[in-house]
Amino acid sequence: MKPDTPLAAVLLDLDGTLLDTAPDLATVTNMLRAQERLAPLAYESLRPHVSHGSIALLRAAFPDADSVRVPALQRRLLALYREHLAVETQLFPGFAQVLSALEANGIPWGVITNKPGWLTEPLLRHFGLYERAACVLSGDSLPVSKPDPLPLLTAARTIGVTPQRCLYLGDALRDVQAARAANMVALAARYGYVGPLDQPAEWPVTAWIDTPLELLEWVGLDGSAPDRRAGAEG
Numbered sequence: 555m556k557p558d559t560p561l562a563a564v565l566l567d568l569d570g571t572l573l574d575t576a577p578d579l580a581t582v583t584n585m586l587r588a589q590e591r592l593a594p595l596a597y598e599s600l601r602p603h604v605s606h607g608s609i610a611l612l613r614a615a616f617p618d619a620d621s622v623r624v625p626a627l628q629r630r631l632l633a634l635y636r637e638h639l640a641v642e643t644q645l646f647p648g649f650a651q652v653l654s655a656l657e658a659n660g661i662p663w664g665v666i667t668n669k670p671g672w673l674t675e676p677l678l679r680h681f682g683l684y685e686r687a688a689c690v691l692s693g694d695s696l697p698v699s700k701p702d703p704l705p706l707l708t709a710a711r712t713i714g715v716t717p718q719r720c721l722y723l724g725d726a727l728r729d730v731q732a733a734r735a736a737n738m739v740a741l742a743a744r745y746g747y748v749g750p751l752d753q754p755a756e757w758p759v760t761a762w763i764d765t766p767l768e769l770l771e772w773v774g775l776d777g778s779a780p781d782r783r784a785g786a787e788g
Contacts, residue, residue: 561721562715564662576601577718578641582631582634587615599614605724612628640677645681654749666690676695689709706732721773722739725743726748731758
Protein backbone atom coordinates (compact mmCIF):
# COMPACT_ATOMS: atom_id res chain seq x y z
CA MET A 555 0.00 0.00 0.00
CA LYS A 556 1.34 3.41 -0.95
CA PRO A 557 1.65 6.06 1.79
CA ASP A 558 -0.85 8.92 1.84
CA THR A 559 1.98 11.45 1.49
CA PRO A 560 4.44 11.00 -1.40
CA LEU A 561 7.87 9.88 -0.29
CA ALA A 562 10.72 12.38 -0.23
CA ALA A 563 13.82 10.35 -1.12
CA VAL A 564 14.78 7.30 -3.19
CA LEU A 565 17.53 4.94 -2.07
CA LEU A 566 18.76 2.19 -4.36
CA ASP A 567 20.69 -1.03 -4.35
CA LEU A 568 23.30 -1.20 -7.12
CA ASP A 569 23.66 -4.63 -8.77
CA GLY A 570 20.38 -5.86 -10.19
CA THR A 571 18.55 -2.69 -9.24
CA LEU A 572 20.20 0.44 -10.65
CA LEU A 573 22.79 -1.18 -12.91
CA ASP A 574 22.59 -4.39 -14.90
CA THR A 575 26.04 -5.68 -13.95
CA ALA A 576 25.34 -9.38 -14.47
CA PRO A 577 26.73 -9.57 -18.04
CA ASP A 578 30.18 -8.41 -16.94
CA LEU A 579 30.18 -10.48 -13.77
CA ALA A 580 29.17 -13.58 -15.71
CA THR A 581 31.90 -12.91 -18.26
CA VAL A 582 34.68 -12.62 -15.67
CA THR A 583 33.36 -15.66 -13.84
CA ASN A 584 33.71 -17.67 -17.03
CA MET A 585 37.14 -16.14 -17.60
CA LEU A 586 38.14 -17.51 -14.21
CA ARG A 587 36.67 -20.90 -15.10
CA ALA A 588 38.70 -20.86 -18.32
CA GLN A 589 41.86 -20.23 -16.30
CA GLU A 590 40.92 -23.34 -14.32
CA ARG A 591 40.39 -25.28 -17.57
CA LEU A 592 36.65 -25.49 -17.06
CA ALA A 593 33.94 -24.98 -19.67
CA PRO A 594 31.90 -21.76 -19.53
CA LEU A 595 28.56 -21.71 -17.74
CA ALA A 596 25.39 -20.33 -19.31
CA TYR A 597 24.64 -16.71 -18.47
CA GLU A 598 21.17 -17.71 -17.26
CA SER A 599 22.68 -20.00 -14.64
CA LEU A 600 24.91 -17.25 -13.21
CA ARG A 601 22.56 -14.25 -13.33
CA PRO A 602 20.44 -15.14 -10.25
CA HIS A 603 23.57 -15.28 -8.05
CA VAL A 604 24.95 -11.83 -8.84
CA SER A 605 23.03 -9.89 -6.18
CA HIS A 606 24.20 -12.31 -3.50
CA GLY A 607 27.82 -11.24 -3.90
CA SER A 608 31.04 -12.68 -5.24
CA ILE A 609 31.13 -15.62 -2.85
CA ALA A 610 27.69 -16.80 -3.95
CA LEU A 611 28.73 -16.39 -7.58
CA LEU A 612 31.87 -18.43 -6.95
CA ARG A 613 29.99 -21.18 -5.18
CA ALA A 614 27.70 -21.46 -8.20
CA ALA A 615 30.65 -21.52 -10.59
CA PHE A 616 32.97 -23.70 -8.49
CA PRO A 617 30.68 -25.92 -6.41
CA ASP A 618 33.56 -28.24 -5.47
CA ALA A 619 35.80 -25.48 -4.11
CA ASP A 620 36.48 -25.81 -0.39
CA SER A 621 36.66 -23.02 2.18
CA VAL A 622 40.42 -22.76 1.77
CA ARG A 623 40.27 -22.30 -2.00
CA VAL A 624 37.34 -19.88 -2.19
CA PRO A 625 39.16 -16.77 -0.82
CA ALA A 626 41.91 -17.14 -3.44
CA LEU A 627 39.32 -17.55 -6.18
CA GLN A 628 37.50 -14.49 -4.89
CA ARG A 629 40.64 -12.34 -5.09
CA ARG A 630 41.24 -13.47 -8.67
CA LEU A 631 37.59 -12.94 -9.64
CA LEU A 632 37.47 -9.41 -8.25
CA ALA A 633 40.75 -8.51 -9.92
CA LEU A 634 39.35 -9.67 -13.25
CA TYR A 635 36.13 -7.79 -12.58
CA ARG A 636 37.97 -4.53 -11.86
CA GLU A 637 39.61 -4.84 -15.27
CA HIS A 638 36.25 -5.44 -16.99
CA LEU A 639 34.04 -3.30 -14.77
CA ALA A 640 31.78 -1.67 -17.31
CA VAL A 641 32.11 -3.45 -20.65
CA GLU A 642 28.49 -4.53 -21.01
CA THR A 643 27.03 -3.05 -17.80
CA GLN A 644 24.23 -0.54 -18.35
CA LEU A 645 21.56 1.31 -16.43
CA PHE A 646 18.39 -0.71 -16.35
CA PRO A 647 15.95 0.69 -18.95
CA GLY A 648 14.04 3.67 -17.61
CA PHE A 649 16.50 4.66 -14.90
CA ALA A 650 18.01 7.53 -16.86
CA GLN A 651 14.54 9.10 -16.99
CA VAL A 652 13.86 8.29 -13.35
CA LEU A 653 17.05 9.92 -12.08
CA SER A 654 16.55 12.99 -14.26
CA ALA A 655 12.97 13.39 -13.01
CA LEU A 656 14.04 13.06 -9.38
CA GLU A 657 16.80 15.63 -9.79
CA ALA A 658 14.58 18.02 -11.73
CA ASN A 659 12.14 18.01 -8.83
CA GLY A 660 14.66 18.30 -6.02
CA ILE A 661 14.17 14.75 -4.75
CA PRO A 662 17.44 13.26 -3.51
CA TRP A 663 18.52 9.76 -4.45
CA GLY A 664 21.35 7.61 -3.24
CA VAL A 665 23.00 4.23 -3.58
CA ILE A 666 23.48 1.71 -0.77
CA THR A 667 25.25 -1.46 -1.81
CA ASN A 668 27.20 -4.29 -0.25
CA LYS A 669 29.70 -4.02 -3.12
CA PRO A 670 33.11 -2.82 -1.83
CA GLY A 671 33.89 0.83 -2.34
CA TRP A 672 36.91 0.19 -4.60
CA LEU A 673 34.46 -1.26 -7.12
CA THR A 674 31.40 0.88 -6.37
CA GLU A 675 33.00 4.28 -6.87
CA PRO A 676 34.69 3.67 -10.24
CA LEU A 677 31.57 1.94 -11.54
CA LEU A 678 29.32 4.85 -10.61
CA ARG A 679 31.87 7.37 -11.91
CA HIS A 680 31.97 5.55 -15.23
CA PHE A 681 28.27 6.35 -15.68
CA GLY A 682 28.58 9.87 -14.27
CA LEU A 683 26.40 8.92 -11.32
CA TYR A 684 28.77 9.24 -8.38
CA GLU A 685 28.69 13.03 -8.33
CA ARG A 686 24.93 13.11 -8.91
CA ALA A 687 24.01 10.86 -5.99
CA ALA A 688 23.11 12.55 -2.71
CA CYS A 689 24.92 9.71 -0.91
CA VAL A 690 26.81 6.54 -1.76
CA LEU A 691 27.44 3.87 0.85
CA SER A 692 29.36 0.71 -0.03
CA GLY A 693 29.66 -2.56 1.80
CA ASP A 694 32.82 -1.40 3.56
CA SER A 695 31.70 2.17 4.33
CA LEU A 696 30.45 1.17 7.79
CA PRO A 697 31.23 -1.64 10.24
CA VAL A 698 28.06 -3.44 9.12
CA SER A 699 26.24 -3.90 5.82
CA LYS A 700 22.78 -4.99 4.68
CA PRO A 701 20.62 -6.61 6.03
CA ASP A 702 21.62 -4.42 8.98
CA PRO A 703 19.59 -1.19 8.71
CA LEU A 704 22.51 1.08 9.71
CA PRO A 705 23.60 1.89 6.12
CA LEU A 706 20.04 2.91 5.21
CA LEU A 707 19.62 4.97 8.37
CA THR A 708 22.98 6.62 7.75
CA ALA A 709 21.93 7.50 4.21
CA ALA A 710 18.66 9.03 5.42
CA ARG A 711 20.55 11.13 7.96
CA THR A 712 23.08 12.20 5.35
CA ILE A 713 20.43 13.48 2.93
CA GLY A 714 18.29 14.97 5.70
CA VAL A 715 15.11 12.95 5.20
CA THR A 716 13.38 10.91 7.91
CA PRO A 717 13.51 7.16 7.24
CA GLN A 718 9.72 6.96 7.09
CA ARG A 719 9.75 9.25 4.05
CA CYS A 720 12.37 7.18 2.19
CA LEU A 721 11.92 4.21 -0.08
CA TYR A 722 14.58 1.61 -0.63
CA LEU A 723 14.56 -0.48 -3.77
CA GLY A 724 16.53 -3.69 -4.06
CA ASP A 725 16.40 -7.14 -5.59
CA ALA A 726 17.53 -9.35 -2.70
CA LEU A 727 15.93 -10.43 0.57
CA ARG A 728 18.54 -8.57 2.61
CA ASP A 729 17.52 -5.33 0.86
CA VAL A 730 13.92 -5.74 1.96
CA GLN A 731 14.94 -6.77 5.46
CA ALA A 732 17.17 -3.72 5.84
CA ALA A 733 14.45 -1.38 4.59
CA ARG A 734 11.87 -2.84 6.94
CA ALA A 735 14.24 -2.61 9.90
CA ALA A 736 14.93 1.04 9.02
CA ASN A 737 11.17 1.82 8.83
CA MET A 738 11.43 2.66 5.15
CA VAL A 739 9.12 1.65 2.34
CA ALA A 740 10.57 -1.63 1.08
CA LEU A 741 10.27 -2.07 -2.68
CA ALA A 742 11.61 -5.04 -4.60
CA ALA A 743 12.67 -5.06 -8.24
CA ARG A 744 11.04 -7.92 -10.08
CA TYR A 745 13.23 -7.07 -13.09
CA GLY A 746 16.40 -7.72 -11.05
CA TYR A 747 18.33 -10.88 -10.30
CA VAL A 748 15.64 -12.64 -8.30
CA GLY A 749 15.83 -16.40 -8.80
CA PRO A 750 13.32 -19.13 -8.01
CA LEU A 751 15.41 -20.36 -5.07
CA ASP A 752 15.10 -16.92 -3.44
CA GLN A 753 11.44 -17.62 -2.51
CA PRO A 754 10.36 -14.04 -3.32
CA ALA A 755 6.74 -14.76 -2.39
CA GLU A 756 7.87 -14.85 1.24
CA TRP A 757 9.71 -11.53 1.22
CA PRO A 758 8.24 -8.81 3.50
CA VAL A 759 7.93 -6.26 0.70
CA THR A 760 5.76 -3.17 0.66
CA ALA A 761 5.38 -3.72 -3.08
CA TRP A 762 7.07 -5.20 -6.14
CA ILE A 763 7.83 -3.09 -9.18
CA ASP A 764 8.31 -4.36 -12.73
CA THR A 765 10.14 -1.33 -14.15
CA PRO A 766 12.22 1.52 -12.68
CA LEU A 767 9.68 4.06 -13.96
CA GLU A 768 7.20 2.85 -11.35
CA LEU A 769 9.37 4.52 -8.70
CA LEU A 770 8.18 7.94 -9.79
CA GLU A 771 4.63 7.33 -8.60
CA TRP A 772 5.92 6.76 -5.08
CA VAL A 773 7.36 10.28 -4.95
CA GLY A 774 4.35 11.89 -6.59
CA LEU A 775 5.78 12.13 -10.11
CA ASP A 776 4.76 10.63 -13.42
CA GLY A 777 7.95 11.15 -15.39
CA SER A 778 6.75 14.31 -17.08
CA ALA A 779 6.43 16.56 -14.01
CA PRO A 780 7.87 20.09 -14.45
CA ASP A 781 11.16 21.08 -12.91
CA ARG A 782 10.43 22.60 -9.49
CA ARG A 783 13.96 23.70 -8.65
CA ALA A 784 14.42 27.46 -8.30
CA GLY A 785 15.96 28.95 -11.38
CA ALA A 786 15.75 25.77 -13.42
CA GLU A 787 15.08 26.04 -17.10
CA GLY A 788 12.23 24.23 -18.80
